[in-house]
Amino acid sequence: MSFAKLTASTLAIAAVSATAAAARDNVQVAGSSTVLPYASIVAEAFGENFDFPTPVVESGGSSAGLKRFCEGVGENTIDIANASRAIRDSEIETCAANGVTDIVEVRIGYDGIVFASQIDGPAFTAFEPADWFSALAAEIPVDGAMTANPNMTWADVNPDLPDVEIAAFIPGTKHGTREVFEEKVLLQGCEDTGAMQAMMDAGMSEDDAEGACMAVRTDGKSVDIDGDYTETLARIDSNPNGLGVFGLAFYENNTDKLKVATMSGVEPSTDTIASGEYPVSRPLFFYIKKAHVGVIPGLQEYADFFVSDEIAGPSGPLSNYGLVSDPELSATQEKVQNLETMGSSM
Amino acid sequence: MTDVTNTPVPSGPEKSRGSSLYALDKRTKRRNAAEARFKAYGIAAVCVGLAFLVILLVSIVRNGIPAFTQTFVELPIYLNEEKLDPDGNRDPAAMSKVSTFGYNPLIEDALVQLMADNGIETDMDGPTLRKMLSSSVPAQVRDYTLANPDQVGETVTFRVLASSRVDGYMKGRVQREDLERDKNLDAAHLDIVDQLVDAGAVERTFNWAFITGADASESRPEQAGIGVSMIGSFFMMIVVLVLALPIGVAASIYLEEFAAKNRFTDLIEVNISNLAAVPSIVFGILGLAVFIQFGGLPQSAPLVGGLVLTLMTLPTIIISTRASLKAVPPSIRDAALGVGASKTQAVFHHVLPLAMPGILTGTIIGLAQALGETAPLLLIGMVGYIATNYPEGIVDGFLAPNSAMPAQIYEWAKRADPAYYERAWGGIIVLLLFLMTMNIIAIILRRRFERRW
Incomplete structure (x- = not known):
């Protein structure tokens, strides 16, 4: 029987794996699915222009990426974590507990969050944060008492908006985008409408009031999308009254199906986001494990290449894809060059 | 009782039963109608199934051919x-x-x-x-x-x-x-x-590059191909075959031919059946915990993917192997033992060759199932922008980060550019062709070599 041969080859594979696991020659990156397109563009160009193998970029979300990043130092852990939000203190502590102490934070640019609807659907052309708060809040104060959100149509919220049923598709809570949406749209709208002041006048603490401002109604008018933007797009495709929350780059790739609305009177574009006029944007980051620089070939070069002018600059491929270039890119380049860790720069 | 014998039996029941065998009475008609109805339901069910299959295939081909x-x-x-x-x-x-x-x-x-x-x-x-x-x-x-x-x-x-x-x-x-x-x-x-x-x-x-090429970044879907992830799938299937076939066959021969029937083997048997029904994502978590975090094997490697899929395929192979061993008539074993063969000789010289077609069919179907599996691969880091480099040699093929065909399709379907959506459908066509080929091989093997007693 060939069982002997088969087992022998099995053992051979196992033996080989033990030796090869100790020699990784490619950069491994994981994290935010928002940063993934940009990271993949950089990785591809990096593979083309350098003698190093193309880095591997996995998705999975900012939190998942940072969790793996903080698992420890060594070739079985990732070198870079992509994140669509800044690293949290609790994550830095976890990192430190696992021996990951020197972390270089790199801000690669800004990402806009846009509000779009079906191209042939009702005329959703202009929003204020207050409209979204009034449409999506779980409870709004009426005459000093909190009542369940009575608004059923967008016209209830603001007479200038189309008289159609509210149907919003917003990112689920596991997405970094949700955090930005809550802070820059819902909380802002809450303050603008005076609801927050009303809540605090009614005896709520500031924290409680903020929490109430960001609580989203659960009666089916607002749907959390836990998947990707493609899922939001599919929902909008099948519901003419639907409104979705997208990343700017995703919208720009699907302008044949979606039309975008202005926020506070500003149309989202890389220019308006860079100038800060468009209110709903956020920085994107990646984090380098300094202990791996010099151990994993190509790590330093990849990081330098990522923030170089020809990649991340205003006319580079990242900006063409939808990233808003960081005006302080040269400072970031210097930081990456010198590998300034988070503790030292503060 | 005595009353019955004394009074003549009235001919009432005979009347209601009807006199002719050719004319159907009410009850028979009802029974026949029920049978006709059931046949109609059956045909309707088959038609609905076929209609869904046609819709599925047409939409796959229409979306994927471009x-x-x-x-x-x-x-x-x-x-x-x-x-x-x-x-x-x-x-x-x-x-x-x-x-x-x-x-x-x-x-x-x-x-x-x-x-x-x-x-x-x-x-x-x-x-x-x-x-x-x-x-x-x-x-x-x-x-x-x-x-x-x-x-x-x-x-x-x-x-x-x-x-x-x-x-x-x-x-x-x-x-x-x-x-x-x-x-x-x-x-x-x-x-x-x-x-x-x-x-x-x-x-x-x-576009040959679609079949042979590597994955591309989001800004250039026109360059993306499924070739490298196909190689990843290939190496995973080798791992599955090399591990699952000998382990599965050895386990089932022992359980079927040698092991004593007692509570312990019953327990094993029940657990194998249960394992076959465990959702594949569970094996993914297991793989992450055991092979990567504990065993120290590299992330995103086809070797780890193959190991995880082996766990998933083993029950399928064991169950089908045991079924085909059972199907070999006891007279074969008895005859071999009767002329003085040892138990091992009886099994390996007579029973196993006769059971081989069934074992191979089960193995191929298990492999086909593993080939199309995505869920466990999500957890061991095989989804993302990964299938970019052709492996340099065989060792690299097992250990260098790679994706697999279904994982690549999943990744493409998520990407923003509509051109990637088209490529996801194209990838499905390639994957389906592989699955169909494997299933056809399984059918041919069964037809050619299966013996009935």
């Missing part, structure tokens, strides 16, 4: 010596200092020249015309130049990829009105494309 063709542009590019090799000594090290970005001006000039050569009037400048081409072009030209330094200073005709929007236009996916607010391409570009098609410089041909 992925197999691609739009190419014949572009003569002047490889400017001043830009590519300023020192003029054709030193590869010096020439490789010119990054892909340094090649863009050459391509832009070449496009302007192409317009002039074909008599196409346009007021667009080089960088604007450049949007018609894939961003993979500079890398293609750079690779060629570095491989053929003697061609610097010459004009070389390249067959380059058109951008995904132009390709979509050639496939009827993109219309002029779709580009109104698109910043990647304008309707005016499409007028140029029409003229270039007439001039023969733009054509849409079969």
